Amino acid sequence: MSRKTDALQGSLDLLVLKILSRRSRLHGYAIMSAIQQISADVLRVEEGSLYPALHRMEESGWVRAEWVNNENGRRARVYELTTAGKKQLGIEESRWKAVAAAVNRVLLEA
């Protein structure tokens, strides 16, 4: 479990930004569920550590947050991507691709 999160650590920002770029105005739980679903349960976020990451991204100006009342009357804090966030997503994506390509090359050649 702890190993799994470690692998995720570096890419948590990327995943969150990507999810938010597809579907806007999600709350934390929904973001977590989306990551889990799309990755077919391979990637599991330690639920609590999602929030510090979200707040950090909020302070960096990549995402914007807002309190809303959702359909079943509960208050939730929903997030959406900002312009800076979109730019950041581009950066993170290309960085991830570079890393993945590098890792693949090592795997193939070694």
Place this chain on the structure above:
Amino acid sequence: MSIWRRVTNLFRVKQLNDDIDEELQSHFDEALAQGRNPEEARRAFGSPLRHREASRDARLITALDSLRADAVFGLRQLRKSKITSAAAILSLALGMGLAVAGFRLIDAFLWRPLPVAHADRLYAVVRQGLGPSGDFRISDSNEYPLFVRQRAAVRDEAELVALSFSDRAELTFKADDEIERVNRQYVSGWMFPAFELRPAVGRLFTEDDDRTRGEPAYAVLSYEYWTRRFGREPSAVGRTFRMDNRIFTVIGVSPKGFAGTEPGTMIDVFVPTVMHEGITHSDWSWFRTLAILRPGVRLDTVREKLQPVMQVFHEERAKGFKTESKLFLARFLSQKLLLEPASSGLSGMQTEYRRSLIVMGFLIAMVLLIACANVANLMTAQAASRQREMALRISIGAGRLRLVQLLLLESAWIAVAASAAGGIFAWWAAPSVVARINPPNSPAQLALPLDWRVTLFAALLTFAVAFVCAFAPSLRVSEIEPAQALKGEERQSRRRLMLTLVATQAAFCFVIYFAAGLFVKTFERLAHQPTGYFSENLVILTASAREPQPPQAWDEASAQLRNVPGVENVAMAGWPLLDGNGWNGFIWVNGQPTEVLAYFLSVSPGFLDTMRIPFIQGRDFREDETFPGKAIVNEAFVQQCFDGRIPIGQSFEKETGDGVTRWRFEVVGVVGNAHYRNLREPMTPTAYVPFFGINRAGRREPKNSASFIVRTKGDSPASLIGILRSEVSRTRPELRLSNIRTQVEINDTHTVRERLLAILATFFAAVGLLLAAVGVYGVLHYSVLQRQKEIGVRLALGAGALDIAKQVTREMSVMAAIGIAAGLAIGFATVHFIASLLYDVKSTDPGITIIPILVIAGTAVVAALPAVIRAGRIDPASMLRVD
């Protein structure tokens, strides 16, 4: 924006926490709504507290948050030990107050830019060369005909402005008003436009006002004078006053804040330069030339254009020289023209007090450092009692930087409190020092605004002091060994640090005391300098008249004064000795010029007796002797002009100043030397000449001013001043008294600077000594506390009180001795810097070095006593039970 929000978040930490908690809770609710098991969901979620901390850190600047917490904690610490904190704050307040007051003075005198446009492009035109006697000099005075040419030569590069050296003038607004004495400055008509100054009321001069001598003439009042004299009444504009037998009309008032260009003197009345007699004379230098460079013009361009103009002018003038030597001529023609920055104005007072002010600044800095050392010591001692707290903090993971921050904040609190208290002190101290800078009848006037410059200085000082005070204790924090400290052991280095600080205090204390000793001695030497006459019981009444008055009028007034009870003798002179006036000329003997520049004073018969200047040979003047003709000379004159041979019956000549003719005098008497100009210089060769001149008809000529020299019988000449004043105006109302002083007051004006330096340095020495005593006391007290167990053991083993005292004070004595030795070295190394402020004292005088050593050592002993007594009283039995 983001940074700003993180800063503002600091002040709503509670709300922030609630916000985060609510979001985490909503996540949990969502999980349950999705049908998850509460137990499983909680486990998957992890520790909410940890996540909250992490989120919180992301959303505020944690460093600032800890800063806030430490500030609060630091304040609580200070309030816990009230007496120590108060002592620290007070000693620091004194030091910082002095520093701010010193800065205000130095800034106002030397650094603050004039409140005029383009002050940064303002330069003074000065010339540099060798004077008549071969001395290197820089002169900032100028001749008007040269100025006119210079102004034309650099018209495209700079605007030149002429500003006379301010002088005291007498004026009356209404005929029967008392005479007022004001500071007057002749200024170019285009000065106000060039400085872009706007009138407070009325109008200011323009170039047109400076073309011809108007009748009536125009004058502009300064805002200060307008306020003081007319209570800012706009109707002051248009009023007329009489000054130098001329009627002036007030056309306006200069703007607030502008009071001329001479720091130390506030101008009351501005008059156009055209009103000055000197504007047509090629040999009168009576004003400064300021150049306002146009933007982008290089300084050298202006200088290179001005230099040849001056050269040509000097060459033309040199053609008129008949009697001057070749050497004099060569020196005259080799003068160099320079441009010196003048953005903060120029004044003689600046020149006179610059070095004194800098010395004062250094002394204050040392007092401040002594105070800082005290605070550092107090904090170190306090830190000792918090040793365990600090060790605990380290063991539970506080970074050492964080501990340093804690100390810094504590000292910041002290510094802030001290700067507030010191500010109040400075607010009072700076003006009261200014009031003592000049003689009491014309004190220095200095605008001392409390503006951003002073505020910025105080703020920077507070930061610096906080840092300096926390520096030493911080060093120690990083040495704490938690394991040992928690066990109750302590390192010796803390005490060593405190002792080093005490040595530093002793060193600075010595230097201040040393300087104070030199200044006090200088003042005493000068104040008790033999003047050559008896200054006590002399009242000097300076009188002037609108029209020259016949000799009978002056004689009658003298006679009337002589009849006042309590008056012993009365005589007349052009002016009293040592009042700053002078009249000199080169002497010719046997038809040959000499290098001797002698001083002349016109005196009535009886002057020398009244002053009690002793006759060596010959006689006094007779009533019918007139100027020129006879002369009485002093011994210095005999030495320099007649090689020491008594010259009674012989003659000498004095140049009249036109370069051709000379006056001839026959020596009828020789008198003892008396100081004429200055107490510091050797006795000047002096010739006394008859008071009244003679006209073609062979009759004595009228005079329009004189000083009555009145010797009184009693010991308090001041008590006669009222009667003397009314006697003169009753007998001869046309003689107006413009000034009444005692000779002692006049003499005192020559030691004003020395007195000020002596008073200030003594004060600094006293403060420094007091602070250092507190330091010694504190350190010894701490050291006894720290070693009480050991002392208890010794006492129990039979050590006597004397042994204990020796043991407790040994280190302290060594450190004090080292400090004094260092101070001695610093003192001797820097004494040449203040040499020009000293008179007839040597730093090697035993008194100058031994007295401070004794005083500092004595103070240390007194300050050490309480701690030593405490050590002797330690009860071994109770000490051994501790821990």
